[in-house]
Amino acid sequence: xxxxxxxxxxxxxxxxxxxxxxxxxxxxxxxxxxxxxxxxxxxxxxxxxxxxxxxxxxxxxxxxxxxxxxxxxxxxxxxxxxxxxxxxxxxxxxxxxxxxxxxxxxxxxxxxxxxxxxxxxxxxxxxxxxxxxxxxxxxxxxxxxxxxxxxxxxxxxxxxxxxxxxxxxxxxxxxxxxxxxxxxxxxxxxxxxxxxxxxxxxxxxxxxxxxxxxxxxxxxxxxxxxxxxxxxxxxxxxxxxxxxxxxxxxxxxxxxxxxxxxxxxxxxxxxxxxxxxxxxxxxxxxxx
Amino acid sequence: xxxxxxxxxxxxxxxxxxxxxxxxxxxxxxxxxxxxxxxxxxxxxxxxxxxxxxxxxxxxxxxxxxxxxxxxxxxxxxxxxxxxxxxxxxxxxxxxxxxxxxxxxxxxxxxxxxxxxxxxxxxxxxxxxxxxxxxxxxxxxxxxxxxxxxxxxxxxxxxxxxxxxxxxxxxxxxxxxxxxxxxxxxxxxxxxxxxxxxxxxxxxxxxxxxxxxxxxxxxxxxxxxxxxxxxxxxxxxxxxxxxxxxxxxxxxxxxxxxxxxxxxxxxxxxxxxxxxxxxxxxxxxxxxxxxxxxxxxxxxxxxxxxxxxxxxxxxxxxxxxxxxxxxxxxxxxxxxxxxxxxxxxxxxxxxxxxxxxxxxxxxxxxxxxxxxxxxxxxxxxxxxxx
Numbered sequence: 001x002x003x004x005x006x007x008x009x010x011x012x013x014x015x016x017x018x019x020x021x022x023x024x025x026x027x028x029x030x031x032x033x034x035x036x037x038x039x040x041x042x043x044x045x046x047x048x049x050x051x052x053x054x055x056x057x058x059x060x061x062x063x064x065x066x067x068x069x070x071x072x073x074x075x076x077x078x079x080x081x082x083x084x085x086x087x088x089x090x091x092x093x094x095x096x097x098x099x100x101x102x103x104x105x106x107x108x109x110x111x112x113x114x115x116x117x118x119x120x121x122x123x124x125x126x127x128x129x130x131x132x133x134x135x136x137x138x139x140x141x142x143x144x145x146x147x148x149x150x151x152x153x154x155x156x157x158x159x160x161x162x163x164x165x166x167x168x169x170x171x172x173x174x175x176x177x178x179x180x181x182x183x184x185x186x187x188x189x190x191x192x193x194x195x196x197x198x199x200x201x202x203x204x205x206x207x208x209x210x211x212x213x214x215x216x217x218x219x220x221x222x223x224x225x226x227x228x229x230x231x232x233x234x235x236x237x238x239x240x241x242x243x244x245x246x247x248x249x250x251x252x253x254x255x256x257x258x259x260x261x262x263x264x265x266x267x268x269x270x271x272x273x274x275x276x277x278x279x280x281x282x283x284x285x286x287x288x
Numbered sequence: 289x290x291x292x293x294x295x296x297x298x299x300x301x302x303x304x305x306x307x308x309x310x311x312x313x314x315x316x317x318x319x320x321x322x323x324x325x326x327x328x329x330x331x332x333x334x335x336x337x338x339x340x341x342x343x344x345x346x347x348x349x350x351x352x353x354x355x356x357x358x359x360x361x362x363x364x365x366x367x368x369x370x371x372x373x374x375x376x377x378x379x380x381x382x383x384x385x386x387x388x389x390x391x392x393x394x395x396x397x398x399x400x401x402x403x404x405x406x407x408x409x410x411x412x413x414x415x416x417x418x419x420x421x422x423x424x425x426x427x428x429x430x431x432x433x434x435x436x437x438x439x440x441x442x443x444x445x446x447x448x449x450x451x452x453x454x455x456x457x458x459x460x461x462x463x464x465x466x467x468x469x470x471x472x473x474x475x476x477x478x479x480x481x482x483x484x485x486x487x488x489x490x491x492x493x494x495x496x497x498x499x500x501x502x503x504x505x506x507x508x509x510x511x512x513x514x515x516x517x518x519x520x521x522x523x524x525x526x527x528x529x530x531x532x533x534x535x536x537x538x539x540x541x542x543x544x545x546x547x548x549x550x551x552x553x554x555x556x557x558x559x560x561x562x563x564x565x566x567x568x569x570x571x572x573x574x575x576x577x578x579x580x581x582x583x584x585x586x587x588x589x590x591x592x593x594x595x596x597x598x599x600x601x602x603x604x605x606x607x608x609x610x611x612x613x614x615x616x617x618x619x620x621x622x623x624x625x626x627x628x629x630x631x632x633x634x635x636x637x638x639x640x641x642x643x644x645x646x647x648x649x650x651x652x653x654x655x656x657x658x659x660x661x662x663x664x665x666x667x668x669x670x671x672x673x674x
Contacts, residue, residue, distance in 0.1 A: 046417055046660050048395045063666065066673035130549045146489065148549060149536050231536030232495050235673035243672075246389040247497065248665030 032262075038255035047249025057256035064257055067240040072264075074226075074236065075219035078158040079166070079212045085159055086166035086211065093167070094174035095200075106171065109164050117161055121228050124160070128153050128229070149231030157225040162218065166211040173207025174200070202279070209276030216272070217265050237261055354597035355380040357390055357404035359584070361558070364617035371604050377597045385539065386496060388659065394419045394589055401589050402598030405455060408443040408583045409498075409654035415451050420587045422449040427599040430606040432626065440583035440623040443653070452585035453606065456620040458557035459643070459651060460499050460580035463541070467569040468551040475577040476507035480526055482552065484533045491530075492553035494539040497668040498654050499554055499580060500527065506578040513655035520667055527671045537672060545570060561619035561640045572640045574647045581651035583623060 042052040061068075089109075097105055112120060126132055128147040137145050147153055177200065185195040223238030232239075237257065244254035360383045368379040382401065384390050387410045393399050395417070406414060414420045425431065431453050433441070444452035464473045469486050473479055483491035493500045502512040504523040514520065531537075535550045544550035545563055555563070560572030586605065588598045604610055608626040615622050615631065621641050622628055628636065636642055658664055 043662070046395075046413055047391065064669070064673070067669075070673075125543075129544075129547050131547050231534075232538045232672065233531065233534065233536065235669070239672065240669065243665075243669060246392050247386065247668070248662065249388065249392050249395065249660075250662070250665065 035255045035258055038252050039259045041252040041255075043250045043252055047251075049251045057252045058260075060253060061256065061260060064237070064240045067235050067237045068260075070235060071220055071222075071237040074154075074158075074222070075216045076212075078155065078162070078219050078222075079215040081155060081159050082162050082166040082215050083208065083212060086163055087170055087208070089163075090167045090170035090174055090204075090207075091200075094171050094177070109167050109171075113164060118224065121157055121161065121225055124153070124157055125228060128156075148229065149233065151230065151234065153229040154226050154234065157229040158219065158222070161225060162215045165214050165218070169210040169214065170204055170207040173204045173210075177203050205279045206276050209272055209279065213269060213272035213276070216268060220261060220265055220268070350375055350377045350597045350600050351594050352376060353378050353380065354402040354594045354601065355382060355400050356601065357382045357384055357393075357399065357401045359384065359405060361562075362405065362584075362614075362618050364613045367605070367610060367613060370610075371601055374604070375597075375600055377594075377600065379601065391419075391659070394591070397591065399589065399591065400593050402592040402594045403586060403588055403601055405584050406452065406587055407654065408440075408585065409656050410659055411443055411452050411585060411587065412446060412656045413659055414587065415446050419590055420451050421590050422451055423453065423588065424599070425450060428453070428603045428606060430603050430608075432606075432624075435625045437623045437625070443583070444585050444587075452587035453602070454623040455584045455586055455605075456615060456618070457581065457583040457623050458620045459574055459648070460503070460554060460556055460582070461560060461572050461574040463545060463553050463555035463560050463563055463570055463572050465545065465548060465551040465567075465570050468548065473552065474573060474575070476503045476575040476579060477577055479552070479554075479575070480504065480507050480530050483530050487552045488533050490535050490549075490551040491533065492536050492538060492541045492544060492550045493527075493530075493534060494541075494554050495537050495672075496539050497664045498658055500537075500671070501664055501667060502654070502658070503554060503575070503579060506575060509577070512578055512580055512652040513658055515657055515661045515663055517663060520663055524667050524671065527667075528674050531671065531674055557641060558618050558620040561638065564640055565619075574643060574651065576647075576650065578650040578652060581648055581653055583653075584620075 038049050039057055040053050040055070041049050042054060042056070044050040093102060093105055093109070125148060128134075130146075130148075133147060134145040137143075181199050181203070182195055185199050186192075190198060221238050222236060223242060226232075226234050226236050227239065241254055241257060241261075244250045244257065354377050356379055358381065363381070368381065372378050384393075387407050390404060390406060391410060391413065394401075394404075394414070411420075425433075433450075436454055437457075440457040441454045444450055444454060462473055462476075462479050468490070469482060471478070471482055471486050473482055479491075493503075501520070501523055504526045505514050505519060506512050507526060508519070508522050510516075510519045510523070514523075536544065538544075541550060541553040541555065542559055542563060545553055546567065555572060557572070560570075563570040564572055586602050588595060588602070592598050605614065606624075608624065608630055611622065611624060611627045612630040615627060616635065619641060622631070
């Protein structure tokens with residue numbers, strides 16, 4: 001009887017997982033295998049791929065070292081900046097906002113996602129371009145302010161674009177926070193500030209880690225925002241990949257870089273998840 | 289773009305053309321950008337209404353759908369409407385940002401294009417890789433080789449076989465906002481000097497190895513097409529030195545020039561003509577030390593799904609009465625003497641579009657080798673990463 005139930009349960013599980021598994025196999029695993037094969041190949045004389053087995057592409061990785069460094073600096077920096085802006089917003093939404101308006105306020109955070117990031121980034125080009133903010137500043141006598149195509153514009157675009165992805169996980173972790181813990185903290189004489197740093201912040205850390213990991217990983221492949229708001233003067237790994245596949249058509253070298261990037265992402269993700277679990281685990285033990 | 293199109297949908301052909309020009313002037317069009325983001329693949333299906341009548345002039349079954357890969361703002365949209373009305377074939381337009389990208393897509397396969405618009409220096413590579421076939425000229429009765437300027441048509445023919453027929457020619461020069469820059473800019477040597485002085489923070493170079501490296505080479509007195517390592521190393525020095533002074537590395541320079549965010553840029557003839565028409569203070573000059581002259585062609589991919597329709601559209605575009613509208617729409621000079629006769633004096637006397645022969649003498653056609661040379665590709669990557 002129990003064995004039959006188990007079999008049935010397994011079948012149901014398999015049926016539920018099958019569509020996603022098939023999808024991932026065809027559109028993730030197979031392309032990844034193709035990319036691995038390409039990474040050990042050679043560029044054909046007219047571009048593209050020709051079969052070979054060589055480590056030359058990986059040996060050539062230092063040729064894109066600047067792009068890797070720019071990316072590895074930008075991704076965590078952008079994520080941290082997002083965090084600084086997102087945390088107060090998430091805190092307000094989850095803790096301070098009137099529950100009657102909370103749903104509406106949270107949806108306001110999500111609404112920008114209904115418009116393509118591309119269109120919104122273009123809007124920033126006009127806001128930051130000389131007919132936008134610099135034009136307004138010129139009216140009050142501040143001349144020749146240049147905002148577009150600067151590193152500051154890139155950071156602004158990144159924070160703007162990725163903010164909702166940082167707010168949501170933090171909001172969720174703060175919303176699940178047991179209010180009785182805050183009351184207990186106050187009853188035991190803690191001031192609001194020490195309650196925040198001793199109770200609220202540690203309990204929201206899993207959300208913070210999730211947000212930071214999510215934004216960091218997406219930023220590692222970011223291409224659009226630096227291209228549009230940075231004037232193409234800053235070269236990230238995403239830009240390097242586009243050029244290698246669409247301009248110089250060096251598919252093997254591009255594949256080797258992509259494989260390396262995937263490896264970096266996996267490592268970042270593992271480290272972040274490990275820290276998140278560790279923090280979440282120990283804090284709960286401490287408090288309960 | 290799709291949404292815009294739908295909202296405006298029943299629309300006359302004239303209105304559509306006008307709206308498209310406005311879209312362009314309003315900087316919604318992004319030559320380079322469309323290409324590099326793959327948004328070029330986001331296509332506009334023109335001529336959606338069922339055909340009013342079907343022509344019986346075509347012996348072969350043309351189907352109802354075909355696809356063309358081309359450059360932004362390169363056609364009169366009314367042309368495709370009229371073609372659809374005449375043949376019942378709807379034309380899907382795919383817009384690209386670079387020859388390299390077109391080649392990359394054809395090499396990868398499965399494009400579904402029935403006609404595309406490669407530039408002169410790429411055709412030998414397409415033929416060598418077997419990506420295009422010799423054209424069957426019997427299916428192109430409206431193409432007249434004797435009317436074509438051989439200077440612009442010859443790279444379409446390899447070993448006596450015609451693989452591609454010319455669409456229009458043009459140059460890569462310098463667009464300068466004369467309100468902002470007082471020092472005369474007449475050469476690529478001037479361009480790089482002014483970019484670091486009077487136009488500090490206001491000059492743009494293409495995100496395109498052929499022209500950016502080529503013009504840096506020209507500024508040093510070398511060939512636009514050089515692949516010699518020592519000459520490339522000197523060009524790299526020029527580019528790395530100018531980079532901190534640049535406004536942007538981007539082939540989509542019209543919006544920045546129109547907003548006067550940028551004051552000077554590398555510029556193609558058709559963009560130069562459009563900028564100058566709307567803002568007369570933006571002048572278009574050819575480098576007296578050299579630069580690029582080019583011609584764009586029509587070719588049919590070997591992998592085309594609907595070759596009969598590809599030939600039919602090509603033949604339609606080769607008809608002088610149709611071609612003349614294309615030339616007025618995109619502003620590039622024609623290669624076809626039959627079309628030239630139909631153009632008004634106002635167009636043919638425009639020195640940006642039809643410069644004096646002497647101004648063209650120092651210019652060079654791009655060479656096939658630059659398309660595949662790894663040295664130039666790596667130089668471009670180092671320049672962008674610097």
